[in-house]
Each structure stands twice: as structure tokens, then as C-alpha cells.
Amino acid sequence: MTPQTVLLVALGAALGAPLRFVVERQLASSYPWGTWIVNVVGSAVLGVLAGYVSTLADAASAAALVALVGTGFCGALTTFGGFAAQVLDLAAAPGAAALGSRSRRALGYGAVSVLGCVGVAALAFVATASLTG
């Protein structure tokens, strides 16, 4: 990694990670909506970036954008570890819910996260590539 890449990744991550933390804290409830939202938003932004970069001729500015917005900001804004831990937490959630209902909630969260994020990334990529290409 070039020193410039190291700096740009750090800048993006120093914004993305605290933003995720604040959103998660603000939307804290029995269902991890905060993490879901940051994952969907981060996937959409990265989809836009990937679509834009795919049409960009200048390789140096593409690499800088990917380091700052992609690897740094979107990478740190979204979290896979937190998502996986929450699937488990939902399966063992406190309250009177039966085991079947808790498992459904956990499976539902996993499905809604993956489908939502991949779907939004796909839409963002296709829309951006067709607009700029």
C-alpha cells in the first residue's frame, strides 16, 4: 500500500466506524435496525462507487476513490461481525418468545440483511453504470 492509500483508508474509516456506532446507539431496540440500516446504506454507496469506477478511465483517481470511499468509509461503516453476532443474539433474545419464533426472527434478520444489501448494491451499480457509461 502506498502512504496515500494508507491515509485515505484511515480517513474514510475514521468517519465510517463512528457513524455506525452512533446510528446503532440511536436505534438500539430489540431488533438491530441500526446495523441493518448502516449495512444497506454502505452497500448502496459502494454499489454507486463500483458502478462509477467501472466507467472511469483514470486509474490513479479510481484507486484513490476506492481507498477513501470504498475500503475506508463503506468498509468501516458496514460490519459483518456485528451482523453475525446479532443473528445469534436474536436467536437467544430475552423475553417470552418461543424458540421457534426466535429462530424465525434470527433467520429473517439474516435474509433481510443479505437480500436487502445485495439488492441495493445491484440497483446502485446498474443505475450508476448506465448513467455515467
Add this chain to the structure above:
Amino acid sequence: MRVIGPRRRRVVSALGWHPPAGRYPRRVSATREEIAAVAVGGVLGAWARAALSVAVPHHEAAAWPWATFATNLLGCLLLGVVLDWVDNRHLAWKSVHPRRSRLMRPFLASGVLGGFTTFSTFSVETFGLLRAREVAAGTAYAAGSVLLGVAMVVVGRAIGAAVFGPSPLDLREDEDL
């Protein structure tokens, strides 16, 4: 208030997994110290992820994204260990280092491992595989990442439970019985 019954707690504790004793996560506004801890941790995690992606390049959309796959699974494993340590050791440690212990979860879990693992790259790579008509690989990548990621958190918690010993909460519960 006991929210999780002792029987259920024993069952999940046998798996090395200690659900938080509280009711639901409370809406607490983040302090400036916590935000700073998450930012520093997030930068460290993102650097490690960037270094891994340089070491294992992924140029072809049709190829299996090994770097992100390994990053997310390793991050889930470490997160399991960290969460078990925070859940189990927090009470004991709190009395010794009240300030530092309060920042441990934001720094290690939300910061370092939250910044290390990534959902956005996973989403775009899954779409890339599907777009390259690698439907089987795309489905396997999505399902495999999620299922193995969840399994890695369980394994991490089990490792944590084995290394750090029983939770102070469990010990207090055993005295009741």
C-alpha cells in the same frame, strides 16, 4: 430483574455463550470518548482489511473473493472471543479499571472488528459473481459467509469461555441452585 431463565442460561452457557443479563439494549447516546475509541479501532481494523486485500488481490468479478471471505470469517471468530471476554470479564474488571473497561467494547467490538469486517464489499462481490453468471458461486458465497460467520462467532465464544472461565453471572446463579 431476571429476564433469561436459569435453565435457558445453563443451556446456552454450555455452548460457551453468555447472553447479556439486561432486558433489551437501551438507547444510550454515545459519549465523545466512546466515539473516539470506535474511530481509532475502526482505522486499525480497516488498515488490516486493506492489507489483506492487497496481499490477496481480487480483480476478476467471477473469481471467489478470498480476501473478504477470510476477513469476515476471521473477524467473526475474533468478535466471538471479544464478546465473550467483555460479557464474562466486564463485571470483574470494571471495579479495577472503570474507565478503560467501559471503552473496551466500543474499541474492540464496534471499532477494531467492526472496521475489520465488512458487509458492503461482501454485497458488491456477491452481485459481481451473480452478474458474471456465476450463480452457484454467488449463492454459495452469500450463504457460506453468513452461515460460517455465525458459526465462527459461536466458536469464538466457546474459545473465550474455555480460556476466560465461567462468567461471574453464572457463578452467582450456581449459588442460587
